[in-house]
Amino acid sequence: MSNSKDIDALIDMMAKLPGLGPRSARRAVLHMIKKRSLLFIPLAETMHTVAATARECLNCGNIGTSDICDICNSEKRATGELCVVEDVADLWAMERSGVFKGRYHVLGGTLSALDSIGPDELRIPQLMNRVAAENITEVILALNATIDGQTTAHYIADQLPNVEVTSLAQGVPIGGELDYLDDGTITAALKARKSF
Amino acid sequence: MSNSKDIDALIDMMAKLPGLGPRSARRAVLHMIKKRSLLFIPLAETMHTVAATARECLNCGNIGTSDICDICNSEKRATGELCVVEDVADLWAMERSGVFKGRYHVLGGTLSALDSIGPDELRIPQLMNRVAAENITEVILALNATIDGQTTAHYIADQLPNVEVTSLAQGVPIGGELDYLDDGTITAALKARKSF
Ligand SMILES: [Zn+2]
Ligand SMILES: [Zn+2]
Numbered sequence: 001m002s003n004s005k006d007i008d009a010l011i012d013m014m015a016k017l018p019g020l021g022p023r024s025a026r027r028a029v030l031h032m033i034k035k036r037s038l039l040f041i042p043l044a045e046t047m048h049t050v051a052a053t054a055r056e057c058l059n060c061g062n063i064g065t066s067d068i069c070d071i072c073n074s075e076k077r078a079t080g081e082l083c084v085v086e087d088v089a090d091l092w093a094m095e096r097s098g099v100f101k102g103r104y105h106v107l108g109g110t111l112s113a114l115d116s117i118g119p120d121e122l123r124i125p126q127l128m129n130r131v132a133a134e135n136i137t138e139v140i141l142a143l144n145a146t147i148d149g150q151t152t153a154h155y156i157a158d159q160l161p162n163v164e165v166t167s168l169a170q171g172v173p174i175g176g177e178l179d180y181l182d183d184g185t186i187t188a189a190l191k192a193r194k195s196f
Numbered sequence: 197m198s199n200s201k202d203i204d205a206l207i208d209m210m211a212k213l214p215g216l217g218p219r220s221a222r223r224a225v226l227h228m229i230k231k232r233s234l235l236f237i238p239l240a241e242t243m244h245t246v247a248a249t250a251r252e253c254l255n256c257g258n259i260g261t262s263d264i265c266d267i268c269n270s271e272k273r274a275t276g277e278l279c280v281v282e283d284v285a286d287l288w289a290m291e292r293s294g295v296f297k298g299r300y301h302v303l304g305g306t307l308s309a310l311d312s313i314g315p316d317e318l319r320i321p322q323l324m325n326r327v328a329a330e331n332i333t334e335v336i337l338a339l340n341a342t343i344d345g346q347t348t349a350h351y352i353a354d355q356l357p358n359v360e361v362t363s364l365a366q367g368v369p370i371g372g373e374l375d376y377l378d379d380g381t382i383t384a385a386l387k388a389r390k391s392f
Binding site: 026 | 212223
């Protein structure tokens with residue numbers, strides 16, 4: 001296509017990224033080549049570093065560059081509050097709002113009978129262990145307002161009779177996904193959280 | 197944001213690519229980290245290779261991995277026909293249609309009084325040299341059907357009184373850009389080209 005095997009391979013791989021297709025991948029690669037020293041070389045180097053070091057936190061499932069992520073490592077975040085999210089993208093959305101000071105637990109998805117995803121396919125057993133081991137007094141369920149998200153929230157609440165379980169309340173639209181919300185909405189929803 | 201300096205830097209750089217923004221860059225980076233061995237590591241390696249080797253062809257302006265691109269190096273492409281395009285993306289679009297067998301000349305833009313882009317800011321002097329040096333019998337102007345594109349086409353045609361100058365005809369919509377067309381439209385436009 002471009003008459004260079006490497007450039008074609010790069011376009012093909014970029015086209016597999018979510019939100020990109022063949023045409024936008026070609027545009028992106030041409031753009032990078034034109035901005036070689038300002039963008040392409042630093043991007044290639046950072047990509048190399050992250051590809052070599054990025055991993056899931058063994059405790060919470062967040063993505064970082066060490067076995068235990070910075071949030072789990074920080075004593076300041078041991079507030080007794082644990083925020084449960086479906087995905088790392090949701091954790092990042094919570095962090096951007098800056099309003100939550102505790103730690104997180106990333107489930108890695110939601111329960112789904114249709115897709116045969118039960119508690120053991122998610123990080124639910126680890127969540128139960130953490131609630132006991134980390135002196136958790138409140139579990140905040142920040143799951144998406146979808147049917148599967150709410151099924152998962154009910155399941156977790158049922159498993160935790162001895163700890164306060166709350167959920168994000170005001171501001172999360174029906175059928176909406178957390179990662180699409182603006183920071184202000186997340187802040188409002190967290191502040192107005194109600195008992196589950 | 198993600199609590200990792202390298203991951204944040206990667207997201208920031210990805211967000212600068214055309215068609216991506218902060219949100220799609222975050223999604224893309226999470227996707228790559230999840231597909232580490234199948235996508236992320238090969239992508240990082242290919243990016244490193246292309247960043248180190250990609251350059252503009254000294255003859256035609258095409259992008260490849262050597263000083264003279266494969267098309268300029270191929271004796272088979274010395275048909276006497278030279279196709280003039282604005283941008284490398286347009287050259288790639290022509291190549292995907294597979295119908296043109298000659299060589300290319302990438303102008304690097306269009307003439308624009310508004311942006312003070314004259315012939316010397318584009319590869320127009322080099323075009324004149326090539327027409328003489330490479331025994332060109334036909335110059336096909338495959339410029340976008342925009343005002344600046346057509347102004348540039350007229351200017352080039354005026355500079356080449358002793359060679360046949362044609363332009364893509366049927367199928368290019370008014371105001372349309374070449375890189376957006378499907379291969380069949382490009383094929384039809386090239387086959388029905390008319391004297392300029
Ligand atoms: Zn962690
Ligand atoms: Zn060339």
